[in-house]
Amino acid sequence: SIIFSGLFPNKMPSCHLITNMVILHKDLVDDFEAFCRANSSPLLLLYRSKCGEWSCSPLATGSDIKFFHIRSIVCLRMDIVTFYLGCSFGFEAALMAAGVPVRNVEQGKNVSMYKTSVTCIRAGQFHCPMVDAAAQCTHVIPLAHGGPLLGIHDLSQPDYGDPVEECPGDVPVFWACGVTGVETVQSCSKSPLMAFTHSPGCMFITDQKAETISPLTLEPAHCPLTFCISQNPQLYSMASKKAVQQIRAIEELDVEDPGMKQHTFDPQKTINNKFVRLAPESGIGDGGNELGMGKVKAAVKAYMPNGNLIACDVAADFAITAGVSSWGSYAVACALYVLNLCPIHWRYLQRGLGLSATPDQQSLWTACLPTVAKEEEMLQILVKYGIRSGKTANLGLEVDGLTFHPYHSDIIQRLRNLTLA
Structure with missing residues (x-):
């Protein structure tokens, strides 16, 4: 598979909705969509393009995937489909606005990403472990599954991204990561002739604003x-x-x-x-x-x-x-x-x-x-x-x-x- 890079690297939290991407041949897209539906947390499907559709009008007006990576234009064909997937970078700004420090942003580093021992639900030809992103946050948001539950043995050795330096009182906070899509493509039992994914930390930035929803405004069933x-x-x-x-x-x-x-x-x-x-x-x-x-x-x-x-x-x-x-x-x-x-x-x-x-x-x-x-x-x-x-x-x-x-x-x-x- 070809790692698709050259999009907009994340240096600071964006106020826009950011997505991960996976581009596959049409023969694999139904299985991949089923895999996304079964594993909606790491692979939240926002939009599936039509065959040969280079734009993503529901998310970004006038976008054209062909121009994001000049060297790969010759590889792009009319029989491929682009999947736009939710990305955790979309809520980093919300965390910081709420007073929660995001250490990787403060230190100018890519977020740490780890392969976990949690296996995604298999669908068709796709199966892989879930990838979790991690940031060092204070106990203001004490949602920590912890290393042992996820099979992460050494936080200083991420599989993707950069290691982040801890500060006193920090608690590791983990969430499902769209880089799972990279692992998914590599896990395909039928090796694809050609596949593109985003490079970890370099995603597709949309026109849409990332909505900041206060927990106080959520319905009790979802808060x-x-x-x-x-x-x-x-x-x-x-x-x-x-x-x-x-x-x-x-x-x-x-x-x-x-x-x-x-x-x-x-x-x-x-x-x-x-x-x-x-x-x-x-x-x-x-x-x-x-x-x-x-x-x-x-x-x-x-x-x-x-x-x-x-x-x-x-x-x-x-x-x-x-x-x-x-x-x-x-x-x-x-x-x-x-x-x-x-x-x-x-x-x-x-x-x-x-x-x-x-x-x-x-x-x-x-x-x-x-x-x-x-x-x-x-x-x-x-x-x-x-x-x-x-x-x-x-x-x-x-x-x-x-x-x-x-x-x-x-x-x-x-x-x-x-x-x-």
Whole structure:
């Protein structure tokens, strides 16, 4: 393949929309478009030209690809197609306007680009690893997947672009990169007779202005929020503002005191953001004696009757406190449902490939939600086999001294309403 260079090198962030380019023979274009559609984050397709179309009127009036590289004019034919792909340079100016330093721009260097261990979804004859660009930014935007997750072992050795010098307090920030198109062309199982791509850092500048959209103007379903899961190693999670609002509403309902458990301590005094920080080891409890509640042992001793006697010593990574322990379990199931159907969180889980949950996956998560009928049937089975209430010793449909109707059934239905809203 021929690396197509000689466009406009990026020295400072442009206020115009900038695109990457891939030029292929017409026999390969359908497969390549399918590859772009399947991997929309690194290869966001903005425009596909017609065969032999040298201009790109939707993006740049009067443009002519033939004149961007004089030495290659003789190679350009009427049976090739140009793909114009989204580029991360389009938002560097927005980052700087928001007060986030972009080190490669400050240092006059090309952005660092790395081959990752994340494999793009194969389509036709194309398959390759995703390329991620990186800049050294402060914690103002703490979206850091981190090296280990991406298979990047040495930030000082980029595969494309220039290494960038870190400043104290910098956090590596990664995003999918259009240089993936270069890797895509090279991966083609049927070697193309001729192919052109942009040279990394030298892209096509359009007439269109790069829109700067404040997160405050986004709809809650599309406004991302980030949460630190751990500091060592440094890991973050992400969800939409809408999903976080739903989960927090679920959490508030989960800790309701039904009036018969007056001594339940206030979980907000002990731990915050429990559900948006879901960890491998979590403990669910309502009184402090349950496994995992050692995380809040001091609070149990301070707030619970006989706390010194009942406080559990075993600590989980996170303590999920609830009005009734089973309500905490219901809330976890509901929170997982919201997270796994959140497009922002799903994209994070897929390492930015741009996939979305399928209807089958949505049905699977829906089936895992608690229902009044399912929980009532479970209690009926326990009663059938003589299992009595641990609090009152009654043989009936109750948990922790609360009858299933109206207490538990009401909570279950309200949780479902919040989750499915």
